[in-house]
Amino acid sequence: MADIPVVYTLTVCPACDALRASWKRQGIEYQEIRVDQSQDDLDIALDYADTVPIIIHPDGRVEVGFEGMTG
Template sequence: MADIPIVYTLTVCPACDALRAAWKRDGIEYQEIRVDQSQDDPDTALDYAATVPIIIYPDGRVEVGFEGQTG
């Protein structure tokens, strides 16, 4: 398991944009995986949810959406 959150996003996604902006502002490090730019990552993301953003925390917790928004 990574020591920073892994975030599955889409390139065009208002909720993903909000997460990126907020976490950048707050200095939160994360690994972003844009599922629309990879052949393998959409299937991995679908193991967790059918919408983005999907946040996988280092302790294994999974959060879908950001501040009540999904994309």
């Protein structure tokens, strides 16, 4: 399991933009995977949920959305 969260996003997504901006301000490190740039990555993300952002925490916990928003 990764030591930092893995976040599946879309390039154009208000919820994803909010997450990126918030986590940047807070200095939270994460690995971003943009599902609209790779069919393989999209297929993996769809195993978790059908909306973004999808946050996979280092402990394996999965969180869908950011602050009540999804994209």
